Amino acid sequence: MYNFNYHRPTSIDEAVKQYDEAEDGQYLAGGHTLIPTMKQRLSAPTDLIDLSGIKAMQGITRSDDGAEKMLQIGALARHEEVASSPIVKSMVPVLSALAGGIGDAQVRNRGTLGGSVANCDPAADYPAAVLGLNAQLVTNRRSLDAEQFFMGMFETALDEGELLTSVHFPRPEAAAYVKFPNPASRYALVGLLVAKTNDGVRVAVTGAAPAVFRAAAMEAALTDDFSVSALDSILLPAGDMNSDMHASAEYRAHLCTVMAQRAVAAIVAQDQARARQVTSEVTSESTS
Amino acid sequence: MVEQTIGKSVQRKEDLRFITGKGRYTDDINLPGQAYAVFVRSAVAHAKIKSIDSSEAESFPGVRAVLTGGQVADDGLGSLPCGWMLHSKDGSEMKQPPHPVMAADKVRYVGEPLAMVIAETRKIAKDAAELVAVDYEELPATAMVNQAQEGAQIHAEAPHNICYEWELGDQEATEAAIASAAHVTRYSLVNNRLIPNAMEPRAALADYNPGSDELTLYTTSQNPHLARLILTAFVQLAPEHKLRIIAPDVGGGFGSKIFVYSEETALAWAAKKLGMAIKWTAERSESFLADAHGRDHVTEAELALDGTGHFLALRVKTTANMGAYLSTFASAVPTYLYGTLLAGQYKTPNIYVEVDAVFTNTAPVDAYRGAGRPEATYVLERIVNLAAVELNIDPVELRRRNLIQPGDFPYQTPVALEYDTGDYEASLNKALERAGYADFSSRQEEARSRGKLRGIGVSCYIEACGLAPSRMAGSLGAGVGLWESGEVRVNPTGSVTVLTGTHSHGQGHETTFAQLVASKFGISVDDVEVVHGDTGKLDFGLGTYGSRSLAVGGSALSKAADKVIEKGYKIAAHLLETERDKIDFDDGEFRVRDSNQSKTFQEIAFAAYVPHDYPSEELEPGLSEKAFYDPVNFTYPAGTHICEVEIDPETGKVEVVRFTVVDDFGTIINPMIVEGQVHGGVAQGLGQALLENCVYDEAGQLQTGSYMDYAMPRADDLPAFSVDTTVTPCTHNPVGAKGCGEAGTIGSPPAVINAITQALGIRDISMPATPEKVWRALGAGRAHV
């Protein structure tokens, strides 16, 4: 690691100012990507702006955003916070499951939602949730749709110095995330998030391609018929997928179908469980 | 009376220190004024070094010196030797090209050290190392073992990159038997290359005292005396009595810390040259690049059987990758630790094996837990399984028909070894029972109802451990004897300090050896302290590898303890005014037979050191004895592994759902420690079979240089192991122990692959059996029907 200047601002404005004034500044969130790359000397910022003192970027709240109830998560929320938050569990349970499956306990106690999303690693888990649940990404300057945000491998719509401050997730009707972990890194070799939302079925794929993407063919099929078998004949084009020593593009494409089907199966099971619960509530009411 | 602990799971004495962070590892040791070294490593696999410009680094503030391979050569330091001379079929010696301490003219693998920067802090050294400019003239690289013989030549001494072409066994008889056999099974395989990954990376701290000319090297070594011998006799770093090597607590080795490497050697040389203490601790990326790797074979084998399923002959042809240079034991691993094991547990009358060892532009390859024996077991236990499938005989039944029986011992194999004892069928039967082999089909049915494919695989292994009878080793080309030393110092109060030439780096010797000696004297385990790993404290020793410590080192201690007891008898006879032959020693007491007169062990010890009433004419005072033990044969641990897998046909993911091991390790001192060794070994074996794979690209760049890409087994990759033993004590050492350190890695990989191939109904799948390979195999399987 090279030497750097360390800053610990307490407000968003102060952070941005420090960034602008630095020769080659970098925001530091959980540091679980940035610090290793600095230790390997692949990254050499002159100034590290540690975001951890900014209260405005922390916390998990429920907000009423017009008609919709939104789950609002500060960019600094650690994976463990998201995984164990009762608000997340009640509003968007798929997110707590996803966050609980990132890395190991040490990683989850440091890594943050904002850091993961801003970093945009092709194999990261969170981008699938952000895109699949149609989240809004709020920065110090604007609010972006998920669709606009992810641009490519390690590439987002964030401008130089722009700070992601929170992510707002609309509550899905139902959703499931299924990941096939890379046996070495345990990042997603392929991860599929399937969601039933207000504006239809959404399927987001991470791990398979240079950046997270929506699988239109799967969405169409599931819109017609939300069932496991609806995906039987759907194979995403391998031509767009990553191929490396861990998995060929062809295998990744195949895994996308399998993981999507498992996610659909999980949602169908949730629906059935909910239906059973409703039935039993109705029954118990009628008997009382 | 003190409780006897032999055969009891005494808690490990060393654990309190380790689990409370009080261990003392090399990097924990600091000397006043020490400097730090960082190595400049080759960025390319094969190149001439045109020039090294270190001027900028030298003038970097805080840098003490920059030393290059050229300076090593100027100082006349010797090459790092390979300790085992092999001969080719034609009688010629193996090619042993120089292995420079740091590269001077040419680099031959990515990560090879070519210069070192020594500075006030590690960070300064690292910053300055980036300023060392190396001008390479790149040469084509030969990175793949199967292309080595056609690839660019790496050493002037070794045309076609061949190190040796070795053979063992009767070629003519083997070929004749194959030619006329009722059935021949043929098999080609790759034994995947592995990276050792000890928890503690290599580290060293060298210190030189110009006043006394003493050079001290603290280092992560499995065998400090051997390192001292090599560094003094061959590398000529210092006179042997002026070099002290201390290997304090060491966090795992798996073989990778046996060898004498460039970095530690260069560090000691630099400390002496500059007259200062210098420390180096490898970063994990350096471990990936520059620790000696393991396995890496390409093999073809043929097994001939008669019409009744009896083995007639085995022929094996292997190409073994040595990497860019011959590491300390590299030449012996694919030969004397491999070819000699190909009889396995079976009565195969004819065996012939050829091994071509080749150089490539990759890190050196040497012994890695199991060393040669996992490779041999893999060939044999896979080809036997294939033969069973081809002949439609149950794989267990085919094995049974060919097993060496208890009445056959001592059994002379056609590949040099003479097995002393064993009962292979007993371990096999016990394992089958524990594994529920007979009810497998009901579990398979049940799995099928859940959409899973279940398979079961068996592997019966043998290994030769307890390295090694020195005369035999010498006649096979070893540069050293492989005996062991032990010293038992009884202190005046009757507590005991034990010194052993073996080295513990996770094996729990401080407990096992204490149990062994305590039981001899009838004293408490807590009254025995085990000292190892310091050439300044004990005479000499050969270290720990090849599952030798208890069988060889323990035997030396047992002999030394017997000498102590013998002297104790004489002291007791004097004090009790009787004759030696009228005294019995038992439960820590010397008792006069048929009387109630006795002296405790502690009283005798006190008398020996305070000899006021003592037979001074006949007996020296003191109670401290040494023994050296040279085994007369190898030991032959053997057993059966049974693996049961469940495969998700949609993803190809293999889950090991049951794993059963029954080993015969001879006499067991501490069952808990033995079980732990088996667990660790099996974890590594499952790692090789399912996850681990070291990959170089064609240009010789390491592709799996971190845990992001090199898949280590983790707890959730493993089932709960079912481990048990059978016992036939070793017949030729006083402890009866055979060794247990490597068995887990040896028996397990073929059991896993046998299970997977059975589940899928396919002939073969290469290691590691990754989900994608399994998925593809399923596709291929479907295409056939």
Ligand SMILES: Cc1cc2nc3c(=O)[nH]c(=O)nc-3n(C[C@H](O)[C@H](O)[C@H](O)COP(=O)(O)OP(=O)(O)OC[C@H]3O[C@@H](n4cnc5c(N)ncnc54)[C@H](O)[C@@H]3O)c2cc1C
């Ligand atoms: C061993 C290990 C295992 C892991 N396993 C997984 C896994 O299974 N799945 C997975 O998805 N991830 C995994 N990760 C990644 C980890 O979970 C983090 O999410 C990731 O490292 C980034 O988050 P961070 O908070 O650590 O960001 P940092 O490392 O601090 O920052 C990453 C980058 O984002 C920038 N940045 C950070 N916050 C902001 C912000 N608010 N606005 C703008 N830019 C910002 C930084 O400047 C930097 O460039 C793993 C990491 C490790 C070390």
